[in-house]
Amino acid sequence: MANKITIYDIADALNISPATVSRSLNDHPSISSKTKERVVVHAKKVGYRINKFAANLSHQKSNTIGVIVPKLNSYFMSTVLSGIEKIANDHGYNLIISQSFESENKEKLNAKTLFESGVDALMVSLAFETITYDHFEAYREQSIPLLFFDRVQQFKNCPTIVIDNLQAGFDATEHLIQQGCNNILHVCGNLKRNVYLDRFEGYKKALRKYGLKYERPNLLETNLDLNDGKVFLEHLKISKKKFDGIFVSNDTMAVACMRSLLKRGVKIPEEIKIVGFNNDPISEIISPNLSTIDYPGFKMGKLAGQSIISHLKGNINIQSAETILLNHQLIIRESSLKK
Amino acid sequence: MANKITIYDIADALNISPATVSRSLNDHPSISSKTKERVVVHAKKVGYRINKFAANLSHQKSNTIGVIVPKLNSYFMSTVLSGIEKIANDHGYNLIISQSFESENKEKLNAKTLFESGVDALMVSLAFETITYDHFEAYREQSIPLLFFDRVQQFKNCPTIVIDNLQAGFDATEHLIQQGCNNILHVCGNLKRNVYLDRFEGYKKALRKYGLKYERPNLLETNLDLNDGKVFLEHLKISKKKFDGIFVSNDTMAVACMRSLLKRGVKIPEEIKIVGFNNDPISEIISPNLSTIDYPGFKMGKLAGQSIISHLKGNINIQSAETILLNHQLIIRESSLKK
DNA sequence: TATTTATTCGCAATCGGTTGCATGGATACT
DNA sequence: AGTATCCATGCAACCGATTGCGAATAAATA
Numbered sequence: 001m002a003n004k005i006t007i008y009d010i011a012d013a014l015n016i017s018p019a020t021v022s023r024s025l026n027d028h029p030s031i032s033s034k035t036k037e038r039v040v041v042h043a044k045k046v047g048y049r050i051n052k053f054a055a056n057l058s059h060q061k062s063n064t065i066g067v068i069v070p071k072l073n074s075y076f077m078s079t080v081l082s083g084i085e086k087i088a089n090d091h092g093y094n095l096i097i098s099q100s101f102e103s104e105n106k107e108k109l110n111a112k113t114l115f116e117s118g119v120d121a122l123m124v125s126l127a128f129e130t131i132t133y134d135h136f137e138a139y140r141e142q143s144i145p146l147l148f149f150d151r152v153q154q155f156k157n158c159p160t161i162v163i164d165n166l167q168a169g170f171d172a173t174e175h176l177i178q179q180g181c182n183n184i185l186h187v188c189g190n191l192k193r194n195v196y197l198d199r200f201e202g203y204k205k206a207l208r209k210y211g212l213k214y215e216r217p218n219l220l221e222t223n224l225d226l227n228d229g230k231v232f233l234e235h236l237k238i239s240k241k242k243f244d245g246i247f248v249s250n251d252t253m254a255v256a257c258m259r260s261l262l263k264r265g266v267k268i269p270e271e272i273k274i275v276g277f278n279n280d281p282i283s284e285i286i287s288p289n290l291s292t293i294d295y296p297g298f299k300m301g302k303l304a305g306q307s308i309i310s311h312l313k314g315n316i317n318i319q320s321a322e323t324i325l326l327n328h329q330l331i332i333r334e335s336s337l338k339k
Numbered sequence: 340m341a342n343k344i345t346i347y348d349i350a351d352a353l354n355i356s357p358a359t360v361s362r363s364l365n366d367h368p369s370i371s372s373k374t375k376e377r378v379v380v381h382a383k384k385v386g387y388r389i390n391k392f393a394a395n396l397s398h399q400k401s402n403t404i405g406v407i408v409p410k411l412n413s414y415f416m417s418t419v420l421s422g423i424e425k426i427a428n429d430h431g432y433n434l435i436i437s438q439s440f441e442s443e444n445k446e447k448l449n450a451k452t453l454f455e456s457g458v459d460a461l462m463v464s465l466a467f468e469t470i471t472y473d474h475f476e477a478y479r480e481q482s483i484p485l486l487f488f489d490r491v492q493q494f495k496n497c498p499t500i501v502i503d504n505l506q507a508g509f510d511a512t513e514h515l516i517q518q519g520c521n522n523i524l525h526v527c528g529n530l531k532r533n534v535y536l537d538r539f540e541g542y543k544k545a546l547r548k549y550g551l552k553y554e555r556p557n558l559l560e561t562n563l564d565l566n567d568g569k570v571f572l573e574h575l576k577i578s579k580k581k582f583d584g585i586f587v588s589n590d591t592m593a594v595a596c597m598r599s600l601l602k603r604g605v606k607i608p609e610e611i612k613i614v615g616f617n618n619d620p621i622s623e624i625i626s627p628n629l630s631t632i633d634y635p636g637f638k639m640g641k642l643a644g645q646s647i648i649s650h651l652k653g654n655i656n657i658q659s660a661e662t663i664l665l666n667h668q669l670i671i672r673e674s675s676l677k678k
Numbered sequence: 679t680a681t682t683t684a685t686t687c688g689c690a691a692t693c694g695g696t697t698g699c700a701t702g703g704a705t706a707c708t
Numbered sequence: 709a710g711t712a713t714c715c716a717t718g719c720a721a722c723c724g725a726t727t728g729c730g731a732a733t734a735a736a737t738a
Contacts, residue, residue: 006724017688022725032686049477052456053396054724057693060392064435064456071421073637078417082410085438089449094456096403096433099424110428117391117403117433138388226620255624281565285594287626298412345694356718361695371716393694396723 005048014042025050056118064094065308066114066122070102070151074252075280076297077125080149083301084123091309093120104129111135121145121308126153128190128223145311149304151193159311160323161304165195168293168328169202172247172275175291175330177210179273179338181245184212187232187257188249189224199249199277217241224249229256233264245273245336251280251292258286258335273336288334296326344387353381364389395457403433404647405453405461409441409490413591414619415636416464419488422640423462430648432459443468450474460484460647465492467529467562484650488643490532498650500643502667504534507632508541510669511586511614514630516549518612518677520584523551526571526596527588528563538588538616556580563588568595572603584612584675590619590631597625597674612675628672635665 007021014021016035023031024039056062065088069077081097088095096114100107107127114122115138122139126148133153139146140155149161176184186203189196200219207214217239222228232253236243248254254276258268266272268288276283276292283290303324346360353360355374362370363378395401404427408416420436427434435453439446446466453461454477461478465487472492478485479494488500515523525542528535539558546553556578561567571592575582587593593615597607605611607627615622615631622629642663 008724018725019689019727020687022727023687026726028727030686035686049455051396051724053392053399053401054693055726057390057392057396057695057724058726060693062392072411072424073414073417073421075412075414078412081436082412082438085411085436089437094435094452095437097420097424097436098428098434099421113433116388252620281591282621282624285621286624347694357695358697358719359717361697362717365696367697369716374716390694393723394696396694396725397696399723 005043005046006051007048010039010043010046010048013046014038060118061120062094062118063092064096064117064119066110066117066119067095067097068100068107068110068114068122068124069097070125070127071099072097076250076278076295079297080125080301080304083298083303084305085301087302087305087309091305093309093312100127100130102128104131108135112138115139115144119144121147121312123147123149123304123308125149126151126193128193131192145308147304147308147311149300151195153194154323158322159307161300161307161326162194162323163295163300163326163328165198166202166205168277168295168330169199169247170206171202171328171330172199172277172291172293173203173206174209175332176245176247176273176275176336177206177212179245179269179336181273182210182212183218183241183243184245184247185218185220185235185241185243186247186249187220187222187224187253189222191221196249199247203247215241218243222253224253226252226256228253229260232257233260243272245275247275249277251276251278251283251290254290254292255282255286258290269335269337270339273338275330275336279331283331283333291333291336292331294329294331296328300326344382344385345390346387349378349382349385349387352385353377399457400459401433401457402431403435403456403458405449405456405458406434406436407439407446407449407453407461407463408436409464409466410438411436415589415617415634418636419464419640419643422637422642423644424640426641426644426648430644432648432651439466439469441467443470447474450478454478454483458483460486460651462486462488462643462647464488465490465532467532470531484647486643486647486650488639490534492533497661498646499662500639500646500665501533501662502634502639502665504537505541505544507616507634507667507669508538508586509545510541510667511538511616511630511632512542512545513548514669514671515584515586515612515614515675516545516551518584518608518675520612521549521551522557522580522582523584523586524557524559524574524580524582525586525588526559526561526563526592528561530560535588538586542586554580557582561592563592565591565595567592568599571596572599582611584614586614588616590615590617590622590629593629593631594621594625597629608674608676609678612677614669614675618670622670622672627674630672630675631670633668633670635667639665 007018010021011018021039024036072078085095098110104127107130136146147159152160152162188200191197204214220235222231248257254274276290279292279294283292346357349360350357360378363375411417424434437449443466446469475485486498491499491501527539530536543553559574561570587596593613597613615629618631618633622631
């Protein structure tokens, strides 16, 4: 049968008050260890399980952290989530994960739902589309910890976990230049998002440093999707420039480009050198191996988790570190090497 | 300021009872549309947000579905989760996702936590290790819908979403045989799990059909991890058999095997043919392209979600379909083709 | 023994919605 | 006009745990 045991049942059975039962179960100091023992033993015997609804209602917290990501089925994102989940779980928090599918609207809906669900904190990686941020106001009003990771937006008192995308973009581009490229195409994602904008800036900075000029046809903005290969080919066709290097803002798209090129008989790296971003497993598998930027997803997730948790526990010492910058690493493989 | 508006505040402001406010907000039929209008408008004006804790406590449901998976950062699993999340979200349910990291203990803990969190349903893909199932008893006692997907265990009244792993294993193996292999190694995962056991059975069935004999050295049980390549090579060494075909129970491991072999100068498919499982993106990227079994993750997730939702909504018609069998598809690529 | 000081524990309010039942008033019917 | 019917709303209990404050008992001190 359904065993709906409440603290009242236990109280009756033991001839004590529900208050005492509650305190015993929570190991409150003002209860004698004798009574505690009795309560705990009896509770276990009858299979008592706390009713979180009631507990939550009382102290107005849910031990739950909300997460909104663009989509969870990417290598990078699922790795980050894995890291977040691990930390959250280790600290007794549950994770409610929702996807925005790159839509600002969905993101707003998710933010609202999670707010109403009473999450104790919210972690967000922004959608491509998002340009207004009022859906986070409710959180800030109630001072519910809010954190952005990867695709971020700066707010005061709101930690941010990122890598130095500008520097990474610079590193990738500089590497291509050093390998002899002087007409480099940059394939980026939505420039409204910091990650892509910063990488683009890094790209331009590298060009400037080496006295190369940047022109509009050197930039291709896409969804970075595996089947954006056609868009890429199309771009090659209309911009009549002859590129000798490509810096792509993620590996998935880099692979799409490589495949398009290889299919056309273009030799990589001899004719065109390529660098991707993310260090997805495919980057190491594809032939030629793809040079890329390693981007520590699991670590980012763990840090994000730790940051939020310490906010929740009121450790103010983290406050100072509003922005955590993770190290990236340029991984040089065949796809970009001068032969 | 923190705007903690309750229905009582609204009731006071409008000189009506909280009951009426509650009913208005829930569009209860016995409230005049005039009052409803007043309430809704005023609620929006003052920024009222329902307190789910209280609501949950009242009707004893959370609009939340729990999910336990071995780990969420695999292509297949994150795809399934994406499907589940989509359906759940479309129907107003939140998803609490947790990982067992292949540990039975962690799985039990997660099950307990989710139970106490008051999830309305639980969806599970089992850990490698799991051999006892008492952690699901609490759910069954309270008749909280429970569903298994992919890595499943049969319980009565408990839906199950799988592909026909036996048939898939058979298909893969038969294909290898038809390509001329007659000494086929099977690299599998933990045989306690249905998916791997069934694929193994399918493998043996195919051997039987073609009069090939199965011997112990033809089987290698691993964690199917990308860096299990050494284990694989080790096995090749000790079992002195000369394999001409390999059926691997997932693509990640298949890729690990291929790389080990290619590094040793073994020609694929000329000397050894390989078939994997999952149709991960890497299978199409690696050279030679990996033949594999396509396994519809997103669809599985959506079906799992739909099944649970209809249970929750009390549509009994699904009851009949306790086991949903998804179609798989053998995808033949270079790695297994007779030249 | 009387009084102070801890210890343990219970009372009762509280968290914020939900809902069965009762009530008062409006409308309909004979 | 008198009675039956309906509609809209309010009353109050309830969901189950938490917690400030006070009381009762036990232990310590004078």
